[in-house]
Amino acid sequence: MRITRDIALSASPANVWPTLWDVARMVECVPGCVDATEIEPRRRYAARMTQQVGPIRVSIPLDIEVTEEKPGWCLVLKAKGRDALVATGVSVTVRLDLGPREAGSSLRLDAEWRVLGQVAALGHPIIQRRAEGMVDEFAARLERALGR
Amino acid sequence: MTLPRPFELERPTTLDEAADLLRRMDGESALYAGGTELLILLKHRAIRPRSLIDLKRIDGLGDIRATDERLVIGATVTHRTLERAPDVGAGWPLVAGAIRHVANIRVRNAGTVGGNLAFADPHSDPATLFMAFDASVRLVAADGARTLSLGELAHAPYETARRPDEILAAVSLQRWPEGAVGAYLKFGLYERPTATVAVALFLDGTRSTVRDARIVVGSVGPRAVRLHVAERAVAGEPLGRLAPRLDEIAAAATRDLETMRDLHGAPDYKRELARVCVRRALAVATARARGEQADERHPHTIIV
Numbered sequence: 239m240r241i242t243r244d245i246a247l248s249a250s251p252a253n254v255w256p257t258l259w260d261v262a263r264m265v266e267c268v269p270g271c272v273d274a275t276e277i278e279p280r281r282r283y284a285a286r287m288t289q290q291v292g293p294i295r296v297s298i299p300l301d302i303e304v305t306e307e308k309p310g311w312c313l314v315l316k317a318k319g320r321d322a323l324v325a326t327g328v329s330v331t332v333r334l335d336l337g338p339r340e341a342g343s344s345l346r347l348d349a350e351w352r353v354l355g356q357v358a359a360l361g362h363p364i365i366q367r368r369a370e371g372m373v374d375e376f377a378a379r380l381e382r383a384l385g386r
Numbered sequence: 387m388t389l390p391r392p393f394e395l396e397r398p399t400t401l402d403e404a405a406d407l408l409r410r411m412d413g414e415s416a417l418y419a420g421g422t423e424l425l426i427l428l429k430h431r432a433i434r435p436r437s438l439i440d441l442k443r444i445d446g447l448g449d450i451r452a453t454d455e456r457l458v459i460g461a462t463v464t465h466r467t468l469e470r471a472p473d474v475g476a477g478w479p480l481v482a483g484a485i486r487h488v489a490n491i492r493v494r495n496a497g498t499v500g501g502n503l504a505f506a507d508p509h510s511d512p513a514t515l516f517m518a519f520d521a522s523v524r525l526v527a528a529d530g531a532r533t534l535s536l537g538e539l540a541h542a543p544y545e546t547a548r549r550p551d552e553i554l555a556a557v558s559l560q561r562w563p564e565g566a567v568g569a570y571l572k573f574g575l576y577e578r579p580t581a582t583v584a585v586a587l588f589l590d591g592t593r594s595t596v597r598d599a600r601i602v603v604g605s606v607g608p609r610a611v612r613l614h615v616a617e618r619a620v621a622g623e624p625l626g627r628l629a630p631r632l633d634e635i636a637a638a639a640t641r642d643l644e645t646m647r648d649l650h651g652a653p654d655y656k657r658e659l660a661r662v663c664v665r666r667a668l669a670v671a672t673a674r675a676r677g678e679q680a681d682e683r684h685p686h687t688i689i690v
Contacts, residue, residue: 283543290545291544292543293432294427323430323434356430356432364542364543367543367608
C-alpha cells in the first residue's frame with residue numbers, strides 16, 4: 239500500500255528540518271505514537287504506535303532506522319514491528335522530501351507499507367482509509383507544532 | 387481460531403450499573419449483546435478485553451415499543467424478535483419484512499439490532515433500512531445520555547461516534563406520514579449484501595405527486611448514506627412524470643457516490659450496481675404509490 243502527499247507548511251524549510259529530528263515533537267505530531275526514544279542519534283529510534291482500526295486495537299513496538307539523510311531536504315526511514323497479542327505486523331518505508339515554496343515549505347511524504355495478520359483481515363480499503371486519515375492528521379499537527 | 391483470552395463476565399441489571407462498569411473499566415471492557423461479531427473477534431484474539439459487560443439482563447433493553455409516531459427498539463432486541471413482533475408486522479411491515487432477510491436464521495436468532503448498528507459493518511441491512519425512517523440512536527454514559535442520527539453514528543467502516551464509555555441503548559424509527567410507500571432492495575451473492583437500497587416516498591393529499599422522499603444506499607461504500615440528489619429530483623414530481631425519469635435520477639444520484647473496494651467488488655462496479663439498484667427500488671416504490679404491483683424480479687435480489 240502506498241500514500242503520497244504534498245504537505246504545505248507555513249514555516250520555512252530551515253525551521254521544518256530540525257523539527258523532523260525532534261523526537262518529542264514528532265511524538266506529538268504522529269497520531270497514535272507514544273514512548274519514542276532515541277537509540278543512536280540520527281540512526282536508530284524506538285517507538286510504540288497504538289491504533290484502533292475498526293474493532294481491533296493494536297499496540298506495536300517499532301524499530302525505526304534512518305536509512306538515508308540528505309541534510310536539509312531528504313530523509314528516508316524504515317520502521318517495523320509486531321503486536322504479538324493481536325498477531326499483527328507492520329513494516330513501513332517513509333520518504334520525506336522538503337523544499338521551499340512561495341510562503342513556507344513543501345513537504346512531500348511518500349509512504350509504502352505492509353500490514354500483516356489480524357488487522358490486515360479488515361481489508362486494504364479500510365486500512366488505506368485509516369492511513370490516509372493519519373497522514374492528514376500528521377500534516378495538521380505538524381503545521382500547528384511549527385506555529386508554536 | 388483459538389480460545390479467547392480469559393476475561394471477567396459482568397452481568398449488570400440496570401443501564402446505570404452497566405454505564406458505571408464501562409466507565410470504571412476505562413476502555414478495557416467490551417459490551418456483549420448478541421455476540422455474533424464479538425465472539426469471532428475474541429476467538430481470533432483480535433480484541434483482548436479484561437471484561438465483557440453482558441447487556442442482555444438489563445431491564446428495558448430488550449423491549450420494542452411501537453407508538454403512533456415512533457418504533458423504539460431496545461439494543462438487545464434480536465433481529466428474529468423484531469421480525470416476529472406483532473406490532474412491528476402490523477404497523478411497520480417494511481421493517482419486519484426486511485429484517486427477515488438479515489444474514490441467516492442463526493445470526494437473526496442471536497444477533498441484536500443494537501450490536502449490528504454499533505459494529506458499523508458497511509454491509510449492515512438495518513443501517514440502510516433504518517435511515518429511511520430517519521432513525522436515531524440513544525447513547526448512554528455514566529455522565530449522561532445523548533441522541534445521534536444514524537448518519538452521525540457511523541463515520542467509517544466499523545467505526546462510530548460512540549465513545550468507549552457509551553452504551554448504544556436503543557434505536558428509534560420515525561413513522562412515515564399517512565399514505566407513504568416504501569421499498570427495500572438488497573442485492574448479493576453472499577450472506578452479506580453487496581448493495582442495499584431503501585426508498586420512502588411521501589405522497590401529497592391527492593396521492594398523485596411525491597411531496598418528499600428518502601432514498602438510502604448502503605453496502606457499496608464505507609457506510610449507508612442518503613442520496614439527497616435523488617431525493618430532491620423526486621420531490622415535487624407527479625408520479626406520472628417520474629416513471630420515465632428513473633434512469634436519469636438514479637444515474638445522477640450515484641455519479642459521485644463514494645464507493646469502496648472489498649471482497650464484493652471494485653469501486654466502479656459498486657457505483658454501477660448502486661445505480662441499477664436505486665433505479666429498481668424507485669421503480670418498485672413508484673409502482674406501489676400508483677397502487678400497482680411492481681414487476682421487478684431479478685437474480686440475487688430480494689425486494690421487500
